[in-house]
Structures are given as structure tokens and as C-alpha cells.
Amino acid sequence: MKKRWYDYLWIASAVYLILGFFNILFTWLGLLCFFIPLIMAIIGKDKGYCNRYCGRGQLFSLIGGRFGLSRKKDVPRWLKSKWFRYGFLIFFFAMFFQMLWTTWLVFSGATDLKQVVTLLWTFKLPWHWAYYGGTAPWVAQFAFGFYSVMLTSTILGLLTMVLFKPRSWCVYCPMGTMTQLICKARGAVNSKR
């Protein structure tokens, strides 16, 4: 099949993850992976981001599919159940707002900047080498928090990639679930008319 330019967006995803090791401020760019899917779901009226542009999904299909780092087994039924997918979305949101709250605390001066990356919402890794100062502390705090979210979801994605099918992450990816919910809601509203 003919490759399009957007079939190479996995490179952008990989570069993004690597940049976070060198300069944490780059991780602000990750906001694009939050806003573009939502804009496409709201204005574009479909899951165009997942269906075409998501570099993370491509990265998993490349590593798991092409390079074969996947058992290629079916995901367990609970993983694709609505309660798990919606539950994970809510959990993810809660963690996201906690991250924003931490940023706010640093902004307001209540706490100091913590130069750590938190993996799986538990393990705190020192990450001070990736910050060189020169910005307001809250800007850096957000970057550390955001990178924690991105790295954590990558680790979960890699884990389920190895255990199940390459793109198993897409089954419970919060952005995927959220954009599908938006599309479903619109479908329900339109069918009532």
C-alpha cells in the first residue's frame, strides 16, 4: 500500500520521547497529542487522528508488528469492556488534574519545583539533568508532569504490546476512548432528530 506522509509520524513520536531525556521543556509539545485528536473529533467529526495521524499507534504497530515484539494474542475480555475503558479514562483524567494541581502549587509558590519523572503514578525517578533553568518553575513543573504522563502511557502500551496485539494500547487509550465517546454522543444526538 502506498505510504503517505502521515505514515511516518511514528518518527515524531519516537523523537518526542527521546527529547524528554535531554530537555524536559520539549515535552510541552505533547499537548498537540491532546488537542489535535479532540479538535478532529469535534470539528472533523471522526476519529481522524487515530485512523491516520497518531504516531504512537504507528510506533506500536511497527515495534510489535514489523519487528515482531508481540505475542499477538487476543486482549482479555475485561480490557475491552466498557467499564474498564471508561474507568481508565476517568482515572487518567484524575491523574491529569492532579498534575495540573501540582503545577498550580508551584506557580503559587506553595511548593518547590520537583525535578522528577513519575512512572506509573508511583515510581519517582530523578530527572534533573534534563532541565537547565531559564523558565518560571511552574513551566518546568508542568513539563516534568506531562512527560510523566507520556512516558507512563508508553510503558503501559509497550507492556500490552508485548503481551497481546501490537496496538492493544488503542483498546484502552484515553484519547481514543474520549474521541470515540464524542463521536458516539454526536451520533446519538443526530439520530434523535
Added chain:
Amino acid sequence: MNQISAKRRKAFVDEAYCVACGCCVKVCPLKAITVFKGITARVDRERCVGCGKCAKECPASVITIQEAAL
């Protein structure tokens, strides 16, 4: 002869569990499967030849290849 060709293998999507990721769309050689308005994948039975590529790729494993009466 006719009896055999009266049934064809086609892809079926369990729409309740489809996550609309579009992985199936990317691998279908005949463009027989599309994601309908970001809600669920749908198969164009006219085009589908039941090759099973989509079923293999689907991360949620919600596609099955079944005999369909024509």
C-alpha cells in the same frame, strides 16, 4: 458449483466492542472496511473477500470471518 458460491466468507465486526481505531482500515487490500463517523468499523460486504487481514490486525479482536449467505 452454485451451491458453493452461494456462500462467501466475509468479515463481521462486533460493533459493541469496536474501539474505532482504524487499524483494520489500514490493512484491508480492498478498502472494504471503513470507520463510520468515528463510532465503529463497518464492512462493505460487496467488496470484502474474507481474507482475514483486518481480523488479524484488530487490537480488540472484534472481527470474525464468517460464512455469509449471499
